[in-house]
Amino acid sequence: MDFDNIARELIPLLGGKENIASAAHCATRLRLVLIDDALSDQQAIGKVEGVKGCFRNSGQMQVIFGTGVVNKVYAAFIQAAGISESSKSEAADIAARKLNPFQRIARLLSNIFVPIIPAIVASGFADGPAWGW
Numbered sequence: 001m002d003f004d005n006i007a008r009e010l011i012p013l014l015g016g017k018e019n020i021a022s023a024a025h026c027a028t029r030l031r032l033v034l035i036d037d038a039l040s041d042q043q044a045i046g047k048v049e050g051v052k053g054c055f056r057n058s059g060q061m062q063v064i065f066g067t068g069v070v071n072k073v074y075a076a077f078i079q080a081a082g083i084s085e086s087s088k089s090e091a092a093d094i095a096a097r098k099l100n101p102f103q104r105i106a107r108l109l110s111n112i113f114v115p116i117i118p119a120i121v122a123s124g125f126a127d128g129p130a131w132g133w
Contacts, residue, residue, distance in 0.1 A: 002049075006048060014034060015034060015040050026070075032063065040061060052065065
């Protein structure tokens with residue numbers, strides 16, 4: 001698999017170098033924040049060699065490559081695109097700025113309540129015997 005070629009193939013499908021605001025990666029995905037999502041061709045990206053899937057989520061274009069492969073594609077991609085390395089949190093911050101007010105409120109509420117769900121469930125289990133359940 002030619003990682004440099006994959007990176008060069010992806011850039012025009014994402015709307016060109018000037019349309020890429022930031023790039024980061026996690027264990028399996030290349031996470032891209034684009035200036036204008038309409039300039040990207042999601043179906044064509046899905047047909048690039050090595051790409052296992054592609055979708056948009058929370059203001060990011062996420063291209064799935066798989067474990068181990070994404071590291072090599074990312075290194076080639078930032079070099080080909082001429083951008084600096086970004087952390088996952090930096091990319092998420094940039095993507096969050098693209099959200100509309102309703103999406104921001106929904107994200108805030110989920111960030112508050114999702115972490116306490118295990119505590120609520122555990123308290124329900126602990127309180128069950130007191131009610132004879």
